[in-house]
Amino acid sequence: MSDPQEILPNCGVTLHLSIALEDGTVAISTFDEEPLEVIMGDGTLQPGLELALYGLKAGDEQTLNLLPEQAYGLRDRNLIQQMPRTEFGSDFVPEKGQIIAFAMPNGDEAAGQVLSLDEGHVEVDFNHPLAGHEITFKVQILDVSPPQGDASGH
Structure with a gap:
């Protein structure tokens, strides 16, 4: 019997994950939902989160505290x-705390959160909502497939 596949760059990984903030508030969790399927390096997960997965195998569970x-x-x-x-049009009234998707010049979308507004301006924060937070990252690896494009089967 061959050794279980370790998570390497370009591997397909099926996992459950949760991300909790410093106060224990769970920001994201798939544990009660469908598992997440990613290809390592495809941009689904932040690079720091991917680093935490390398070397794990199906069946592994890990909880890490990560600095911002x-x-x-x-x-x-x-x-x-x-x-x-x-910029917002007369029929749209932004509200503090609201998340709005903005079209970028390159055609991508960026989400921004309204911080404040007055008569003439709206202050929008384009930082990731989890930026600046120390997080607890918990993963349960369900399945690992060999790196994509690796025809050797190793």
Whole structure:
């Protein structure tokens, strides 16, 4: 019987994960839902979260505390933008705390959270909602398939 496949770059991985904030609030969890399927390196998971998975095998469980710079990064003041109220159209009234999807010049979408608003401007934070947080990252590896594009079967 061959050894179970370790998680390597480009492996397919089926897993459950949860991410909890410093106060124990669970921000994301798949444990009561369908498991997540990812290809390592496809951008689904933050690089720091992927690093925590390398070497694990199906059946492994792990809980790690990650600093902001290991997880979703530190908060960046440059990602907080003052936008003219006119950018939102007259029929849309943004509210504090609201998450809004914005079309970027390159065609991608970016989510921003409304921090504050006044007559003329809306302050929008484009930082990832988990940026600046120390997180507890818990994973349960369900299945690992060999790296994509590796025809040797090893």
